[in-house]
Amino acid sequence: MDHTKLTQSLEDYLEMVHMLRLANGLARVKDIAAALGVKMPSVAKAMVELKKMGLVRQEPYSGVELTEEGERVAAMILNRHILLKGFLIKLGVSEAIADKDACSMEHILSAETLGKIEDFVKPSNAIASAKVSSVKKLRVVKNTK
Amino acid sequence: MDHTKLTQSLEDYLEMVHMLRLANGLARVKDIAAALGVKMPSVAKAMVELKKMGLVRQEPYSGVELTEEGERVAAMILNRHILLKGFLIKLGVSEAIADKDACSMEHILSAETLGKIEDFVKPSNAIASAKVSSVKKLRVVKNTK
DNA sequence: TTTTGTAGTTAGATTTATCTAACTTTTAGT
DNA sequence: ACTAAAAGTTAGATAAATCTAACTACAAAA
Numbered sequence: 381m382d383h384t385k386l387t388q389s390l391e392d393y394l395e396m397v398h399m400l401r402l403a404n405g406l407a408r409v410k411d412i413a414a415a416l417g418v419k420m421p422s423v424a425k426a427m428v429e430l431k432k433m434g435l436v437r438q439e440p441y442s443g444v445e446l447t448e449e450g451e452r453v454a455a456m457i458l459n460r461h462i463l464l465k466g467f468l469i470k471l472g473v474s475e476a477i478a479d480k481d482a483c484s485m486e487h488i489l490s491a492e493t494l495g496k497i498e499d500f501v502k503p504s505n506a507i508a509s510a511k512v513s514s515v516k517k518l519r520v521v522k523n524t525k
Numbered sequence: 526m527d528h529t530k531l532t533q534s535l536e537d538y539l540e541m542v543h544m545l546r547l548a549n550g551l552a553r554v555k556d557i558a559a560a561l562g563v564k565m566p567s568v569a570k571a572m573v574e575l576k577k578m579g580l581v582r583q584e585p586y587s588g589v590e591l592t593e594e595g596e597r598v599a600a601m602i603l604n605r606h607i608l609l610k611g612f613l614i615k616l617g618v619s620e621a622i623a624d625k626d627a628c629s630m631e632h633i634l635s636a637e638t639l640g641k642i643e644d645f646v647k648p649s650n651a652i653a654s655a656k657v658s659s660v661k662k663l664r665v666v667k668n669t670k
Numbered sequence: 671t672t673t674t675g676t677a678g679t680t681a682g683a684t685t686t687a688t689c690t691a692a693c694t695t696t697t698a699g700t
Numbered sequence: 701a702c703t704a705a706a707a708g709t710t711a712g713a714t715a716a717a718t719c720t721a722a723c724t725a726c727a728a729a730a
Contacts, residue, residue, distance in 0.1 A: 385708075387717085388715070389716075389717060394673070404557065408677080408678095409677070409678060409679090410676085410677060410678080418678085418717090418718070418719090419718080419719065419720085420678065420679095420680075421678090421718085421720085422717070422718055422719075423678095424679055425680095425716095425717080426717085427716085436631045440678080440679085440725085441678055441679080441724085441726070442677095442678090442726095452708055453545050468638060468641070471638075471641040471642065471644075471645055472641045472644065472697080473637055477635050478638075478640060480635065481633070481634055481635055481638045483698075484633040484634070485630065485634075486628065487634070488626070488629040488633070489629070489630075490622050490626055492618055492619065492627065492705095493613060493616075493618050493622060493623075493624045493626045494617040495677080496613070496617045496618050497616065499616075499617065500616055504686075510535050517542055532686070532687085534686075534687065534688095534705085553707080553708090554707070554708060554709090555706085555707060555708080563687090563689090564688080564690085565707075565708065566688085566689075566690085566708090566709075566710080566711095567688055567689075568708090569708070569710080570687080570688085570710095571687085585695085585697065585708080585709085586695055586707075586708055586709080587696090587707095587708085600674085616708055637678065642690070654700070
């Protein structure tokens with residue numbers, strides 16, 4: 381809807397809302413903050429921006445929800461995350477580090493590179509099943525940064 | 526010497542000084558700016574910081590040089606860049622995009638991931654020769670961002 | 671039902687990185 | 701040697717992302 385481009389930081393917040401809703405059904409400000417390793421006011425400010433862009437919805441003093449557009453964008457980011465994490469694990473990186481580094485990489489790589497990584501991961505591991513199993517295993521933990 | 530940690534941006538400036546000196550023998554403010562796609566005052570401010578940290582030296586109104594410590598740090602960053610670029614090319618990414626994405630990745634990846642990438646690249650391509658040939662081919666071009 | 675603690679918000683400060691505009695120094699052409 | 705253009709610098713503005721402190725709303729327990 382609104383094409384104002386997301387910053388890396390806003391992408392992280394949006395993705396985390398999505399992850400928390402998949403994991404817990406509810407994305408509370410406090411949990412978003414804990415999971416990203418920031419304080420609650422930072423989350424509040426980010427939510428103001430995401431609301432302006434029409435990506436999230438929130439009744440005052442309650443949990444955060446995604447709009448349809450927000451869902452679409454968040455899913456894209458999460459899929460990138462899952463792809464990259466799987467890729468790193470395939471290279472032999474430990475799960476925790478793969479998760480952390482995937483989180484950094486997901487905002488900066490060009491479409492071309494993402495495509496090549498997909499080609500690399502694909503052959504031995506059908507995409508659809510990888511996505512599903514990764515989402516199932518979603519576990520959101522506190523980020524110690 | 527001074528262990529104030531470098532930001533991503535300062536790492537980019539430091540690395541570019543090093544690249545320009547390898548490529549041209551001289552790192553001028555104007556060329557650093559052009560290569561990184563920023564304006565000259567941004568370079569000037571960054572150089573003030575890098576001087577404070579003891580990583581670069583500069584006579585007023587002239588080119589930028591690296592201190593011994595700066596050389597050491599810049600070489601580390603550049604080696605990461607070269608490793609990552611080679612890695613991406615091995616995955617089938619085009620040279621220009623590999624260069625650009627390596628530039629983003631070099632600041633964010635954990636030691637563990639870098640190690641695994643090195644393992645992946647190494648077998649078919651001895652490290653020393655890769656470094657040398659990449660440095661030789663160094664060509665610094667304007668960044669269009 | 672009043673109180674108390676937890677969750678959420680708002681305001682304002684700080685840091686980093688960028689820019690433009692205006693100024694200074696150096697270099698090169700005449 | 702003088703002047704004009706190019707390169708470098710300084711000052712001040714802006715934007716993004718964070719923080720702390722102080723305030724508001726809600727929910728649960730007494």
